[in-house]
Amino acid sequence: DQQVKQNSPSLSVQEGRISILNCDYTNSMFDYFLWYKKYPAEGPTFLISISSIKDKNEDGRFTVFLNKSAKHLSLHIVPSQPGDSAVYFCAARRRGSSNTGKLIFGQGTTLQVKP
Amino acid sequence: DAGVIQSPRHEVTEMGQEVTLRCKPISGHNSLFWYRQTMMRGLELLIYFNNNVPIDDSGMPEDRFSAKMPNASFSTLKIQPSEPRDSAVYFCAGRGRNTGELFFGEGSRLTVL
Numbered sequence: 001d002q003q004v005k006q007n008s009p010s011l012s013v014q015e016g017r018i019s020i021l022n023c024d025y026t027n028s029m030f031d032y033f034l035w036y037k038k039y040p041a042e043g044p045t046f047l048i049s050i051s052s053i054k055d056k057n058e059d060g061r062f063t064v065f066l067n068k069s070a071k072h073l074s075l076h077i078v079p080s081q082p083g084d085s086a087v088y089f090c091a092a093r094r095r096g097s098s099n100t101g102k103l104i105f106g107q108g109t110t111l112q113v114k115p
Numbered sequence: 116d117a118g119v120i121q122s123p124r125h126e127v128t129e130m131g132q133e134v135t136l137r138c139k140p141i142s143g144h145n146s147l148f149w150y151r152q153t154m155m156r157g158l159e160l161l162i163y164f165n166n167n168v169p170i171d172d173s174g175m176p177e178d179r180f181s182a183k184m185p186n187a188s189f190s191t192l193k194i195q196p197s198e199p200r201d202s203a204v205y206f207c208a209g210r211g212r213n214t215g216e217l218f219f220g221e222g223s224r225l226t227v228l
Contacts, residue, residue, distance in 0.1 A: 045219070046217070046218075102148070
């Protein structure tokens with residue numbers, strides 16, 4: 001069973017516009033969420049995270065929103081740049097597993113930002 | 116400062132052959148994870164170690180898969196015998212004691228013909 005779901009396999013946006021990537025989860029025990037970015041032939045790299053005690057975290061052009069009641073989080077990129085074109089993975093960590101750091105990942109969304 | 120180092124980067128083998136993937140984590144990272152990336156399931160956790168001890172191997176698909184971490188600086192993932200459905204990119208990742216995120220290697224792309 002897929003506990004972390006990214007239902008949109010791909011997204012295409014115009015440079016300068018906002019990109020919104022979505023992620024849903026099913027396990028209410030998740031208390032920490034992360035977004036990773038992956039370029040072809042490279043490993044995923046950490047982008048931004050949010051704890052379940054918050055509903056928003058912002059870092060430059062990247063903002064993550066968390067809606068716990070809906071078990072939904074989203075990543076906003078504004079303005080989008082061609083260099084943002086990559087696969088974005090949503091990940092979640094279960095409460096009590098901070099010691100081991102085990103992360104459950106979604107399927108990924110491929111973002112294409114057109115110049 | 117070297118990151119997580121994986122080898123080989125690419126492996127093409129024939130069905131039935133043994134495959135060994137290797138990982139050297141970042142020095143000081145006490146947790147090590149093996150993930151597999153496929154189109155359908157994204158990044159699946161196969162197994163992870165904490166202080167060289169396997170903690171959870173419930174993600175390992177079958178008995179054909181095994182992983183070891185003989186010391187803090189080296190881990191292997193072995194598939195024997197390999198099958199075409201094992202074709203995927205396998206990632207090793209590590210985590211330090213006081214960080215929330217994982218640091219990934221560049222992956223090993225496995226193709227089983």
